[in-house]
Amino acid sequence: MLDKVDVLIVGSGASGAAVAWSLADTRMRIVCLEQGDWVKPTDYPSNGRDWEARLFSDFAINPNRRARPTDYPINDANSPIKVVNFNGVGGSTIMYTAHFPRMHPSDFKVRTLDGVADDWPVDYATLEPYFAENDRMMGVSGLAGDPAYPPHQPPMPPLPLGKSGARFGKAMNQLGWHWWPSDSTIATSDYEGRARCINLGHCTPGCAQGAKASTDITYWPHAIRAGVELRTMCRVREVTVDAQGMASGVIYYDAEGKEQFQPAEVVILACNGVGTPRLMLNSVSAKFPNGIANSSGLVGKNLMFHPYALTYGYVDEPLDGNHGPPLCLWSQEFYETDRKRDFVRGHTFQFGRGVGAIMEAIISSNAGRLPWGDDHHSVYRKLLNHRISLSAICEDLPEEHNRVTLDPDLKDSSGIPAPRLDYTISANSLKMMDHGIARAKEVLTAAGASNIAVESPILNGGWHLLGTARMGTDPERSVVNEWGRCHDVKNLFIVDGSIWVTSGGVNPTSTIQALALYIADSIKQRLANLFD
Amino acid sequence: MIIPASAVYDVPGADDEKIFDDILRNLERDRDDIRRALSHLAAIGGGAFADLEADHRADVTKAFREVGGAPLAALVRVVLLCYYRDDRVMQSLGQEARPPFPKGHVVEQGDWSLLDPVRARKPMYRRVD
Ligand SMILES: Cc1cc2nc3c(=O)[nH]c(=O)nc-3n(C[C@H](O)[C@H](O)[C@H](O)COP(=O)(O)OP(=O)(O)OC[C@H]3O[C@@H](n4cnc5c(N)ncnc54)[C@H](O)[C@@H]3O)c2cc1C
Numbered sequence: 098m099l100d101k102v103d104v105l106i107v108g109s110g111a112s113g114a115a116v117a118w119s120l121a122d123t124r125m126r127i128v129c130l131e132q133g134d135w136v137k138p139t140d141y142p143s144n145g146r147d148w149e150a151r152l153f154s155d156f157a158i159n160p161n162r163r164a165r166p167t168d169y170p171i172n173d174a175n176s177p178i179k180v181v182n183f184n185g186v187g188g189s190t191i192m193y194t195a196h197f198p199r200m201h202p203s204d205f206k207v208r209t210l211d212g213v214a215d216d217w218p219v220d221y222a223t224l225e226p227y228f229a230e231n232d233r234m235m236g237v238s239g240l241a242g243d244p245a246y247p248p249h250q251p252p253m254p255p256l257p258l259g260k261s262g263a264r265f266g267k268a269m270n271q272l273g274w275h276w277w278p279s280d281s282t283i284a285t286s287d288y289e290g291r292a293r294c295i296n297l298g299h300c301t302p303g304c305a306q307g308a309k310a311s312t313d314i315t316y317w318p319h320a321i322r323a324g325v326e327l328r329t330m331c332r333v334r335e336v337t338v339d340a341q342g343m344a345s346g347v348i349y350y351d352a353e354g355k356e357q358f359q360p361a362e363v364v365i366l367a368c369n370g371v372g373t374p375r376l377m378l379n380s381v382s383a384k385f386p387n388g389i390a391n392s393s394g395l396v397g398k399n400l401m402f403h404p405y406a407l408t409y410g411y412v413d414e415p416l417d418g419n420h421g422p423p424l425c426l427w428s429q430e431f432y433e434t435d436r437k438r439d440f441v442r443g444h445t446f447q448f449g450r451g452v453g454a455i456m457e458a459i460i461s462s463n464a465g466r467l468p469w470g471d472d473h474h475s476v477y478r479k480l481l482n483h484r485i486s487l488s489a490i491c492e493d494l495p496e497e498h499n500r501v502t503l504d505p506d507l508k509d510s511s512g513i514p515a516p517r518l519d520y521t522i523s524a525n526s527l528k529m530m531d532h533g534i535a536r537a538k539e540v541l542t543a544a545g546a547s548n549i550a551v552e553s554p555i556l557n558g559g560w561h562l563l564g565t566a567r568m569g570t571d572p573e574r575s576v577v578n579e580w581g582r583c584h585d586v587k588n589l590f591i592v593d594g595s596i597w598v599t600s601g602g603v604n605p606t607s608t609i610q611a612l613a614l615y616i617a618d619s620i621k622q623r624l625a626n627l628f629d
Numbered sequence: 630m631i632i633p634a635s636a637v638y639d640v641p642g643a644d645d646e647k648i649f650d651d652i653l654r655n656l657e658r659d660r661d662d663i664r665r666a667l668s669h670l671a672a673i674g675g676g677a678f679a680d681l682e683a684d685h686r687a688d689v690t691k692a693f694r695e696v697g698g699a700p701l702a703a704l705v706r707v708v709l710l711c712y713y714r715d716d717r718v719m720q721s722l723g724q725e726a727r728p729p730f731p732k733g734h735v736v737e738q739g740d741w742s743l744l745d746p747v748r749a750r751k752p753m754y755r756r757v758d
């Protein structure tokens with residue numbers, strides 16, 4: 098048996114890294130177990146001529162396609178949206194596109210304001226200092242003064258508008274609709290040892306320049322210097338409990354595949370909205386026959402994605418193509434509930450620049466736009482670098498039938514049951530998506546685009562994994578309390594997107610990390626009586 | 630069948646030896662699907678595609694594109710991802726034949742005065758207190 102540690106964190110992604118760094122100043126013995134490995138900047142696709150091709154192999158965003166030994170399979174057959182992630186140091190931030198909006202104050206109060214779902218037990222004002230701290234640690238670029246948000250000051254200037262951004266800006270002005278340069282965790286100046294963005298334009302499968310803030314190059318170097326131990330290639334099978342029903346540690350498989358037991362005073366789960374319920378449901382004991390901390394029966398339930406409605410078109414002049422970070426503008430024009438519409442809540446538009454030569458060919462071929470044979474070349478030349486796009490990021494509301502369970506047959510390479518998803522898009526979300534598509538067509542038309550096409554929902558668009566171990570004050574209606582501690586197990590915490598009560602209509606990582614920092618602070622303030 | 634050579638654009642076809650070798654080296658995760666697609670193509674054509682008469686080929690191609698499904702999509706994808714990184718093709722498209730890193734690209738800053746009407750808007754987020 099290994100020596101007991103004070104704090105054991107499972108998962109080194111967006112939230113695991115933030116909580117590890119924040120707790121490091123307590124001088125407790127902290128270990129993080131991560132099933133994946135470090136990714137070297139020289140491994141990233143943009144180093145080689147096969148940079149686009151690797152999106153379909155070892156840097157595919159869908160783990161079932163990527164199928165690295167460090168990935169776990171996911172049975173997603175019963176979901177119109179497939180989960181995408183990355184398993185390694187930095188977690189899914191290795192693969193994220195660095196669009197970094199915060200949730201809005203209204204997102205935490207949907208029951209009070211709109212009579213749907215539940216209010217959060219925390220609010221924007223409580224999280225505000227943690228948003229700011231996280232912006233500093235991750236390094237956010239953006240522009241102060243956005244009327245869609247309470248005032249805040251990103252530490253770096255915004256990403257360039259480029260040709261496509263300017264076209265969108267003019268179109269939005271013509272329609273009189275809100276738009277603003279996005280907050281983004283892409284460094285626009287040299288920042289804390291990170292080099293500035295040089296517009297490689299292939300941010301999603303990792304940034305060779307180190308300009309994109311994945312947590313392996315932001316939080317982790319600080320946390321490790323402060324004494325946190327990060328053990329890679331260690332896949333946790335279950336959280337164990339003692340006779341009192343407290344978490345006693347975890348059983349995991351080390352880099353050699355050997356089973357280990359790591360005892361701990363406190364266990365923190367940071368495996369994301371699919372990995373965390375999977376691990377909890379697999380942690381079965383006499384005390385918790387349905388999975389650890391699951392007396393509410395809600396572990397795995399209320400899975401929320403943000404269904405993405407993508408609309409794109411082609412203009413008559415070449416624009417930026419794949420040059421530059423793909424996401425640089427947002428619009429919150431349709432964010433808040435408007436009773437005149439046939440749905441509640443709303444969506445963000447994120448605007449996209451363009452895609453590379455191969456992606457253009459593949460997407461247009463699949464859509465039947467790009468012919469085979471003699472016309473292929475002339476048509477292709479009208480498409481390449483002429484694309485502009487925008488996606489409505491739609492707020493999904495929690496529904497218990499949308500869930501993660503353990504697959505009875507499918508297992509990962511360590512023999513641990515794989516997660517299975519059962520998910521349908523709600524009527525409210527579908528109406529919101531239709532609304533987003535209709536407005537997006539107006540924007541594209543105003544921007545001079547034709548040949549307009551839609552992908553809705555984006556099939557490989559399950560990047561935001563939320564709600565499967567929700568927060569609340571009532572132990573019968575929630576899994577963790579208002580500061581991330583499991584109601585049933587007082588030394589077990591959850592800090593990833595699982596704890597979300599509702600999903601907002603924005604990319605979630607800024608808020609996931611602010612919550613992780615807030616939970617770490619709550620732990621620090623209560624160290625003397627943490628388990629009361 | 631998919632991408633023929635073109636004198637107008639000065640590009641090889643996807644059946645060019647160098648590109649074809651690249652395709653063969655990159656079947657990887659798609660090997661099974663591609664095998665399925667090729668046997669489907671042979672079944673539709675009633676024999677090896679290369680041996681068919683030109684007229685018949687066009688009909689077979691059309692039918693294959695309509696019914697090929699996921700295996701065909703995998704085949705086309707591998708062809709496209711090898712074709713659209715060939716130096717000669719990149720050159721014809723006016724693209725530099727190099728990886729993005731380390732040289733990067735230039736993206737213009739743009740005219741930020743476009744934001745003036747939005748800056749002038751009153752706060753539009755919903756108040757909660
Ligand atoms: C393609 C893509 C694009 C995205 N774009 C954006 C964007 O633009 N903006 C945005 O806000 N968000 C984006 N996201 C989402 C963002 O990456 C996630 O919201 C964020 O990383 C979630 O943080 P997390 O800590 O909950 O989990 P993750 O970052 O996913 O980390 C979980 C970690 O836990 C590890 N783990 C899981 N199970 C175990 C186990 N049993 N044992 C040991 N380790 C385990 C995993 O290996 C992983 O490293 C994107 C995601 C993807 C995949």
Ligand code: SF4
Nearest residue numbers: 294295297298300304
């Ligand atoms: S565009 Fe910037 S952030 Fe994206 S990969 Fe290139 S250097 Fe990195």
